[in-house]
Amino acid sequence: MSPDPQFDPASPFDVGLITMHDPQHMVAALPYLLGFHPQRSLVAVGLNGDAHPAHVVMAARYDLDHDDVDYPATLAEHLWSAIVNQHAVTAVLLVVFSDEVGVAVGYQPHEALVARVEEYLFAKGVQIVDVLYTDTERVWVYGHEFADSPWHGQPVLAHVRDEVAANFVLAGRAPVANRAILVQESQFRPSSRADQLTELVPDLIQAPLTDPDRMLEACDAITDLLLHTGHLSIRQEAFIVAALMHLPVRDLVLFELVPASRSHRLSAIERLTQIAQDTPDIYAANSVTLLAILHWLIGDGARANVAIARARAAEPECSMAQLIETALLCGMPSEQFTNLFGGAVSKESCLGLASAPAHDNSDIQ
Numbered sequence: 001m002s003p004d005p006q007f008d009p010a011s012p013f014d015v016g017l018i019t020m021h022d023p024q025h026m027v028a029a030l031p032y033l034l035g036f037h038p039q040r041s042l043v044a045v046g047l048n049g050d051a052h053p054a055h056v057v058m059a060a061r062y063d064l065d066h067d068d069v070d071y072p073a074t075l076a077e078h079l080w081s082a083i084v085n086q087h088a089v090t091a092v093l094l095v096v097f098s099d100e101v102g103v104a105v106g107y108q109p110h111e112a113l114v115a116r117v118e119e120y121l122f123a124k125g126v127q128i129v130d131v132l133y134t135d136t137e138r139v140w141v142y143g144h145e146f147a148d149s150p151w152h153g154q155p156v157l158a159h160v161r162d163e164v165a166a167n168f169v170l171a172g173r174a175p176v177a178n179r180a181i182l183v184q185e186s187q188f189r190p191s192s193r194a195d196q197l198t199e200l201v202p203d204l205i206q207a208p209l210t211d212p213d214r215m216l217e218a219c220d221a222i223t224d225l226l227l228h229t230g231h232l233s234i235r236q237e238a239f240i241v242a243a244l245m246h247l248p249v250r251d252l253v254l255f256e257l258v259p260a261s262r263s264h265r266l267s268a269i270e271r272l273t274q275i276a277q278d279t280p281d282i283y284a285a286n287s288v289t290l291l292a293i294l295h296w297l298i299g300d301g302a303r304a305n306v307a308i309a310r311a312r313a314a315e316p317e318c319s320m321a322q323l324i325e326t327a328l329l330c331g332m333p334s335e336q337f338t339n340l341f342g343g344a345v346s347k348e349s350c351l352g353l354a355s356a357p358a359h360d361n362s363d364i365q
Helices: 023-034 071-085 111-123 158-170 179-184 192-205 212-228 234-244 247-257 262-278 281-297 301-314 319-329 334-339
Strands: 007-010 041-048 055-063 091-097 127-134 138-141
Touching: 007 023, 007 071, 007 301, 007 319, 023 041, 023 055, 023 091, 023 127, 023 138, 023 158, 041 071, 041 111, 055 071, 071 091, 071 111, 091 111, 111 127, 179 301, 192 234, 192 262, 212 234, 212 247, 212 262, 234 247, 234 262, 234 281, 247 262, 247 281, 262 281, 281 301, 281 319, 281 334, 301 319
Parallel strands: 091 127
Antiparallel strands: 007 055, 041 055, 041 091, 127 138
């Protein structure tokens, strides 16, 4: 069996944002849902076929290029387990993004892989709505237009693109040009700020955070900085990085961020992305893992994958990063993770305290 496929999951935060009107609208919408314009990819779109028109429940991008002969079977099995089974999907739309059109009359790009996926899902009783091919400018339907008119297809019209773009921009989503650009967003960027942070963190790591009171103070300070501060000073960034290297503090902050509103999650993502860019790998694992979790919780699986890959590379033994990597690969719905933080349990009770102590964060500037 070939290795697990490259898998970028995505889910709309508003399931009514994307509906299955026609192939052109779907092709125009997928880059916004994924967060980047896919290239040489198979995108599987999980639908709630009971709604009219059908709503998108889940989407995932897979690499098309793979040398292993077992890859089509591996991809098909993963698609079933991670999308259809995990997310109660009732129907699937498959979209191949590439640029191989017009090679010969009747030629259907990546036909063997598509056929294997169709066969596997059909055997599982999953409805295949359609199988599309696009070079982003035009759309073909496998088994139809390819045989009759392989060079033309149906154009994705400008007014369709504009309509889709307007809906997503209003919802706060815009794609980058490709996955490589997206990868760079959470990578370390050498700079004078990074040099300052690197000098500050070692001393801050030594700050005593061994008793519950100090841990709660650090948690509350970090949460306030991530959610309510417009721009972090380099000292504030260094404090966050150093404090999160204490695992109880990291977990307490996670306890605060997971139930947060979408707007608060977006604020924290903005701060943690800047921190990721300023923090060398030696100190980055825990803060970047938090960034990955927040991306996952807002349905941005591609950015979650990128961030967790950096966390795993920075600290291979980080158990939280291992857990999130596995959850992403398995297609675990983020709601299941969020539910772990529900109920009446408080962060104070996690440390055996009755209530949080008063604290003063004025020294964190």
